[in-house]
Amino acid sequence: MTxxxxxxxxxxxxxxxxxxxxxxxxxxxxxxxxxxxGACGTGKTMIALTAGIDLVRDPDTDYERVFVLTSVKQQLxxxxxxxxxxxxNLPADWNPxxxxxxxxxxxxxxxxxxxxxxxxxxxxxxxxxTLRDRTRDLTGEGGDTTAGNLATRARSQQxxxxxxxxxxxxxxxxxxxxxTPYPPDLPEYGxxxxxxxxxxxxxxxxxxxxxxxxxxxxxxxEAVPYDFTDAGMVTPGDLVARxxxxxxxxxxxxxxxxxxAEVVVGNYYHAFDPRTVGSFTGALLDDSTFVVCDEAHMLxxxxxxxxxEGVADRTLRDAETELSRVIQPITFERxxxxxxxxxxxxxxxxxxxxxxxxxxxxxxxxxTLEFVQDLRAELDRRVTAxxxxxxxxxxxxxxxxxxxxxxxxxxxxxAEDELTEWAREAGYGDADWVRAEAVGAVVQRVLNEAEDxxxxxxxxxxxxxxxxxxxxxxxxxxxxxxxxxxxxxxxxPDSWRRAYNxxxxxxxxxxxxxxxxxxxxxxxxxxxxxTLEPIEAFTEVTGLQYLAxxxxxxxVERRYGLHFPAENRESFAVAxxxxxxxxxxxxxxxxxxxxxxxxxxxxxxxxxxNVLVGMPSYAEAEWIAGRxxxxxxxxxxxxxxxxxxxxxxxxxxxxxxxxxxxxTSLRGTLTEGVxxxxxxxxxxxxxxxPIVNTSSPRTKAVRRAYDDEFGDGFTYALTIPAVRKARxxxxxxxxxxxxxxxxxxxxxxxxxxxxxxxxxxxxxDNEFQPVSPDMLDVGLDRFQSRLSSQ
Numbered sequence: 131m132t133x134x135x136x137x138x139x140x141x142x143x144x145x146x147x148x149x150x151x152x153x154x155x156x157x158x159x160x161x162x163x164x165x166x167x168g169a170c171g172t173g174k175t176m177i178a179l180t181a182g183i184d185l186v187r188d189p190d191t192d193y194e195r196v197f198v199l200t201s202v203k204q205q206l207x208x209x210x211x212x213x214x215x216x217x218x219n220l221p222a223d224w225n226p227x228x229x230x231x232x233x234x235x236x237x238x239x240x241x242x243x244x245x246x247x248x249x250x251x252x253x254x255x256x257x258x259x260t261l262r263d264r265t266r267d268l269t270g271e272g273g274d275t276t277a278g279n280l281a282t283r284a285r286s287q288q289x290x291x292x293x294x295x296x297x298x299x300x301x302x303x304x305x306x307x308x309x310t311p312y313p314p315d316l317p318e319y320g321x322x323x324x325x326x327x328x329x330x331x332x333x334x335x336x337x338x339x340x341x342x343x344x345x346x347x348x349x350x351x352e353a354v355p356y357d358f359t360d361a362g363m364v365t366p367g368d369l370v371a372r373x374x375x376x377x378x379x380x381x382x383x384x385x386x387x388x389x390x391a392e393v394v395v396g397n398y399y400h401a402f403d404p405r406t407v408g409s410f411t412g413a414l415l416d417d418s419t420f421v422v423c424d425e426a427h428m429l430x431x432x433x434x435x436x437x438x439e440g441v442a443d444r445t446l447r448d449a450e451t452e453l454s455r456v457i458q459p460i461t462f463e464r465x466x467x468x469x470x471x472x473x474x475x476x477x478x479x480x481x482x483x484x485x486x487x488x489x490x491x492x493x494x495x496x497x498t499l500e501f502v503q504d505l506r507a508e509l510d511r512r513v514t515a516x517x518x519x520x521x522x523x524x525x526x527x528x529x530x531x532x533x534x535x536x537x538x539x540x541x542x543x544x545a546e547d548e549l550t551e552w553a554r555e556a557g558y559g560d561a562d563w564v565r566a567e568a569v570g571a572v573v574q575r576v577l578n579e580a581e582d583x584x585x586x587x588x589x590x591x592x593x594x595x596x597x598x599x600x601x602x603x604x605x606x607x608x609x610x611x612x613x614x615x616x617x618x619x620x621x622x623p624d625s626w627r628r629a630y631n632x633x634x635x636x637x638x639x640x641x642x643x644x645x646x647x648x649x650x651x652x653x654x655x656x657x658x659x660x661t662l663e664p665i666e667a668f669t670e671v672t673g674l675q676y677l678a679x680x681x682x683x684x685x686v687e688r689r690y691g692l693h694f695p696a697e698n699r700e701s702f703a704v705a706x707x708x709x710x711x712x713x714x715x716x717x718x719x720x721x722x723x724x725x726x727x728x729x730x731x732x733x734x735x736x737x738x739x740n741v742l743v744g745m746p747s748y749a750e751a752e753w754i755a756g757r758x759x760x761x762x763x764x765x766x767x768x769x770x771x772x773x774x775x776x777x778x779x780x781x782x783x784x785x786x787x788x789x790x791x792x793x794t795s796l797r798g799t800l801t802e803g804v805x806x807x808x809x810x811x812x813x814x815x816x817x818x819x820p821i822v823n824t825s826s827p828r829t830k831a832v833r834r835a836y837d838d839e840f841g842d843g844f845t846y847a848l849t850i851p852a853v854r855k856a857r858x859x860x861x862x863x864x865x866x867x868x869x870x871x872x873x874x875x876x877x878x879x880x881x882x883x884x885x886x887x888x889x890x891x892x893x894x895d896n897e898f899q900p901v902s903p904d905m906l907d908v909g910l911d912r913f914q915s916r917l918s919s920q
Contacts, residue, residue: 134184136224139176139215146690147173147180153686154181158420158654159191162684163674165426165665166658167893169692170865175205175212178422178656179393183216183227185420186392193420193653198395200424201432202803206231209395209424213363229363230387232396232411238370238380240305240334246314256586258381261316261332263578268319268331269339275319277339281377284317284333306370310334311377334379338386341378350386353378358390389413398429402648403436415648421655425803427662427854430641430671437644440612440635441595443627446506448588449570453499456481456576460492476580484579490565490572498569501553501562502592508552509634512536512611513626528629536611541830544605544838549634563600567593599636605838608637608831637828639835646673650681660861661854663893665689670840691894694867697920700913701860701873703881703889703898704730704906709746709818717753726903727817727876728757733907734874735762737914739789739812744796744859746820754817755793762791769794785810796820802858807865813872814863819879819888821852853891856880872913873898874906 134151135143143151146168154164158181168174182196198209210231217226235254236242242249249257269277302309316330341353351358355376364372364387373380388394388411400411407415423429459478485492516536517524524531538547553562570593577587599609612633613626621628638644649655649672662668665687669675678685706726707713713723735741735758743758745751748771755768767784769777769792777799784792789812794800797820822829829848836843856875863871875881879888881900889895901909 134180136221137183137187137216137227138180139212139219143176144173144693146693147177150174150177150688150690151181151184153688154178154656155184157684157686158182158185158193158656160684161417161654162686163649163654163677164656164686164688165662165669165674166656166688166690167660167662167665168658168688168690169660169894170861171692171694171867172660172690174658174660175208175424176215178424178658179209179212179216181656182420182422183392192418194418195389195391195414195420196393196422197401197414197419197652198393198422198424199398199401200395201398201428202425204803204805205424206395206397209393210363210365213393217362225359226362227393228358228361228391229393229395230369230384230391231363231365232384232388232394232400233366235381237366238373238384240303240310240370240374240380241316243305243370244303244314246303247316258332261330262335264329265331265335265339268329269336277336280317280319280331280336281333281340283319284312284336285377287313287317303374305374306367308371308375310374332379334374334377335382337377338379338382349389351390354383354387354390358387361391363393364391385410398423398432399436402433402644415651417651417653419652421649421652423655423657425659426657426668426672427659427851427858429645429657431851433645433648434638434641437638437641438636439595439598440633441592442634443506443509443632445588445591446502446509446634449573449592450499450502450506452573452577452587452589453495453502453569456573457492457495457499476576480580481576484572484576488568488572490568494565494569495572497562498566498593501558501566501596504556504558505549505553508549508556509611509632513613513630513632517626524626525624528623528626531613531615531626531629533615534613535827536613537827537831538609538611539604541608541827542834544834546604547609549609550599560600563596566596569593595634595636599634602636602638606638606640606643606835608639608828608835610635610637610827637831639832640671640839642671642673642676642839644673646676649673650677650683654683661857663689663891664850667840667846667850671836671846689893692864692897694864694869696897697916698868698870699864699873699897700909701894701897701899702906702909703875703892703895703900704903705878705881705900706730706876706903708879708886709877717749724753728754728761730874730876730903730906731815731817732758732761733910734813734815734872735764735766735791737813737872737910740784740806740810741789741791742801742806742811742814742859742862743791743793744801744814744816744820744856745793746796746818748795748798750817751793751795758791758793765790767792769798769800771795771798774799796855796859801855801862804862805865806862807869811863811871813874814860815874815876816856816859817876819849819852819877820855821848824848849888850891853888857892870917872910 134155150166154177157164166174185191185193186196200206213227213229220226235258236251239249239254239258241247242254265280268274268280301313303312303314312333317333319329319331338353342350343352355378356372369384370380373383394414399406401415456476459476460481463478521531538549539545570589573589574587612635613630616631618628669685674685677683707723709727715721731743731754743754745754752768755766758766767780767790769780781800784790796816832847833843836847840846860873860875863873875898879886880898883889892898
């Protein structure tokens, strides 16, 4: 048995770290889970890594790896940094702990990283799969050549270009600071030689295939061009650099290596998304894995999204086209006709061959096509009827349409949905729903064989969703049509499809079974966050209580509060009127509630340094930003829903120079997982309890499902997650022992005990002093005076 202090990356652990590590090790040995709420500064990352690595290195356990899941990029970097710290401080006679970070193809594909050979973030997955298929076809059984020959030809093509002087620059493709052995363009294979105009292929993947062991019992890890026993932490940049210098595919190497690393760092997709698990990370999901769920307060909403399904109107349209292209050759043959020249259809013999190799009949192809066509027509009818009812003259005002939800049943009364009823009345039975998935698979195989296109097939996705629509229940799952604003000039000017993308959505309302079942496959682990309270509710909604009750696996809770100097912070819960829609009205209205909040936020915003203001929505953020610009002598930055690059630029502007105010939505990305340590943030103020829109049909369905499952849907599904959002934002202020700042919660529900009070869900509620709005400035002045006298 190892001594965990040998693994621990620092000289002396904090007291909470000692307790957390020893608890996690003991619980992990029993196949259980440790649930940790730890304030910033607890050292949760080092707790989890130390415990997990100690169990992996202990010969008396069955653990072989630590699998870290986090939803925040900054935390991913923290795990990488802490593992590097551990390795730097291991005894000289210890092998370093090997680590690997999992990312997507877009991040590691050499061509996509350099945006060459026609690659970009939008097509990298399709293009990659097509090139891999071609490379395998050329080198597989009955192929024209070998993988080694393809890699050699690509190297020769590059050398030939260099010798001819045809490329004075960029003769080699370079990425991650390293040259590759290949040119920036894809090589081609054909009878004419290395530069023949026959078939493009991927030389990186060809080299990977060449490096795979010939022995069927060999491990794919043999194709990894570095030794894991001394690799240490391999970041995505390291992985790309090490792979491309060898001429091999970084993404394939990542897949081959993930089973060999002692620490694998990924995100929730890698453990909970069915497609990612099925195609990539499934080998990690067993009892030899110690799992770490970081930012675990996000586990429930993230997994809910991952285990929900949906299919867009455009995907239905594409599936309809694909089905027609597979059906047409046999139909034409039976009618004695020929397809028009250049028509993108399969060959009749190819279609017959695929049908014979499957259990799908030609009649089922036709039946599924009819079903998809009628389904799309019904979708069109329902959207049109909705717009006619609710948006008079909508054809002339397409730009004014807003996102919408069209429930297919009463959200508060589980029953069979209207689309299922429609299908039955239209003559479509159980088999039509269930068999669509098998039909979609055949369509994909036929078209992939017949056509040379870099695109994902729609028919399999449609088939999968139709099958799930039929199989899933009507209490835990909610079905609706989602209308999302978009714009498509190719659609008719008076069509809703010009302004909307419609989507048939199947929402998982209660993901506790999906989470609990998946956690049950691991040997044990740690779930941790700064905001898990009440932990009893957390263990219920994540299925951990089921594991404890039904499988007798221990679930141990630990709470570690903020242990930084109390004199460096001041915390207020201001008894302002409840910031609810009934009290505040629309953002443009003026009333006593809005005036009270504008005054209180301005009071906090005038404090020296940077101030973060969190609002329930982006519309409310825009409103308060406008009020602050008129009231304070300090730049006001407004965050809006935007891409990552724009958000990062705004954050950099906030950090630079003199003090500013940054106003954002509590549902944005600037209130969680962002490091505001040091003098980056002097104060944070949260307005209201950020409960999601309770009038949304989906929210009503989730609440009803939680009522049935846990007894109090409003508390479990709405109130507790909202308080966690507020606590995350407030937690940005104090990030180290030296940080000084003010934390303000604005809303009487934080300050007073009442029927809808959320004060019980503030584990450090004794720190948040209840004050009236007119006493807030007095409390702030007192804190500033105390700081000045220190």
